[in-house]
Amino acid sequence: MGKESSLINKALLEELMELRHFLHAHPEVSGNEKRTAAALIDFIRPVSGAEMVSRVGGYGFLVVFDSGIPGPFLAFRADMDALDIQETVDRPYRSVHTGISHACGHDGHSAILAGVARRMDDHPLKKGKVALVFQPSEENGEGAQRMLEDKKMREFSPDFCYALHNLPGFPLHRVVIRKDVFTAYAKSLLVFLKGKTSHAAEPEYGVNPAATMALLLHAAGKFTRNRPADPDFTVITPVYARLGEKAYGVSAGYGEVHYTLRTWTEERMDETARLFQHLVKKQAEEEGLTAETAWKYTFFPTLNHPDAVEHIARAARSAGLAVTEPDEPFKWGEDFGMFTRRFRGAMFGLGSGENTPALHNPDYDFPDALLTTGISIFTELLKNHGLI
Ligand SMILES: [Zn+2]
Ligand SMILES: [Zn+2]
Numbered sequence: 138m139g140k141e142s143s144l145i146n147k148a149l150l151e152e153l154m155e156l157r158h159f160l161h162a163h164p165e166v167s168g169n170e171k172r173t174a175a176a177l178i179d180f181i182r183p184v185s186g187a188e189m190v191s192r193v194g195g196y197g198f199l200v201v202f203d204s205g206i207p208g209p210f211l212a213f214r215a216d217m218d219a220l221d222i223q224e225t226v227d228r229p230y231r232s233v234h235t236g237i238s239h240a241c242g243h244d245g246h247s248a249i250l251a252g253v254a255r256r257m258d259d260h261p262l263k264k265g266k267v268a269l270v271f272q273p274s275e276e277n278g279e280g281a282q283r284m285l286e287d288k289k290m291r292e293f294s295p296d297f298c299y300a301l302h303n304l305p306g307f308p309l310h311r312v313v314i315r316k317d318v319f320t321a322y323a324k325s326l327l328v329f330l331k332g333k334t335s336h337a338a339e340p341e342y343g344v345n346p347a348a349t350m351a352l353l354l355h356a357a358g359k360f361t362r363n364r365p366a367d368p369d370f371t372v373i374t375p376v377y378a379r380l381g382e383k384a385y386g387v388s389a390g391y392g393e394v395h396y397t398l399r400t401w402t403e404e405r406m407d408e409t410a411r412l413f414q415h416l417v418k419k420q421a422e423e424e425g426l427t428a429e430t431a432w433k434y435t436f437f438p439t440l441n442h443p444d445a446v447e448h449i450a451r452a453a454r455s456a457g458l459a460v461t462e463p464d465e466p467f468k469w470g471e472d473f474g475m476f477t478r479r480f481r482g483a484m485f486g487l488g489s490g491e492n493t494p495a496l497h498n499p500d501y502d503f504p505d506a507l508l509t510t511g512i513s514i515f516t517e518l519l520k521n522h523g524l525i
Pocket of ligand 2: 243275
């Protein structure tokens with residue numbers, strides 16, 4: 138990374154590390170990113186020409202740089218929320234909030250975009266416009282939609298949108314790109330089965346959901362085709378189940394089964410959801426149960442536009458970074474899918490080290506070495522599109 142010194146100066150890098158450590162020490166879960174947003178806004182506000190649009194879809198905000206000269210409109214997006222996970226490593230900037238930590242590295246993603254903003258101070262745009270999108274509530278899949286539905290984003294129609302996610306398991310600084318699907322379509326299905334309790338000695342007078350639940354738990358495996366190379370890749374995972382009460386004289390009259398469903402495409406998800414819900418209904422009817430279903434935590438697939446991926450590959454090469462193209466998409470859900478569903482764009486990965494703990498692990502910490510790397514790619518993207 139010989140380009141580090143010319144990209145951002147040492148003083149700014151130190152400030153960015155301090156910012157990242159502050160965010161890490163004060164993590165806030167989805168929907169509560171008040172202090173996080175305030176810290177980022179304070180950090181960016183002094184930049185000349187930065188138009189701040191705050192409180193967008195909750196604590197989300199935009200930083201807009203508009204040259205006033207016709208040209209491409211780019212959007213770079215970072216997420217800000219942390220997780221309900223107790224940090225287990227004692228570091229100088231460990232989380233001060235019990236049970237909450239930045240185990241997905243969103244502190245790093247936000248710090249990178251803050252760095253992009255500060256760099257604009259002495260590298261103004263020649264043409265076009267760029268919006269830095271600081272998104273809340275990524276982890277529950279709600280933030281992107283809330284922001285995009287906010288009337289403050291009515292004019293938001295970027296030609297390209299980009300985002301990154303740090304990726305443990307890949308070499309540090311490695312740029313991970315993929316055309317088409319980058320991350321899975323993932324959503325959660327909740328099934329509620331209502332029957333009738335009776336004396337445990339006389340189950341024949343009640344309607345116990347146990348047999349239906351057993352069948353529906355088993356059916357998850359029948360629907361699953363856990364082969365990522367298969368375009369019809371489908372995973373239905375039971376995540377939670379409950380039946381009756383710990384009342385040993387009573388035959389259960391109520392049960393719940395919760396699942397997450399994963400596919401690569403919307404078509405496959407819609408078809409799977411339709412068939413599975415049909416099975417729930419049919420089985421419940423046969424047993425005399427009332428079935429209700431609900432959906433939660435929807436993450437649309439991140440669909441990477443080939444032109445956007447080409448721009449990232451070029452940017453990575455210009456920044457002197459190695460690029461990897463995995464054969465298969467990632468099985469996790471990512472709320473950036475809501476952006477690629479509406480606009481041309483792409484997400485790329487940034488390797489955070491092969492022996493780094495996995496994301497959402499209690500000992501995870503975003504590597505500070507990636508701050509400059511992330512800024513360099515976004516900077517090269519601005520150059521690629523002719524904005525600087
Ligand atoms: Zn996460
Ligand atoms: Zn994440």
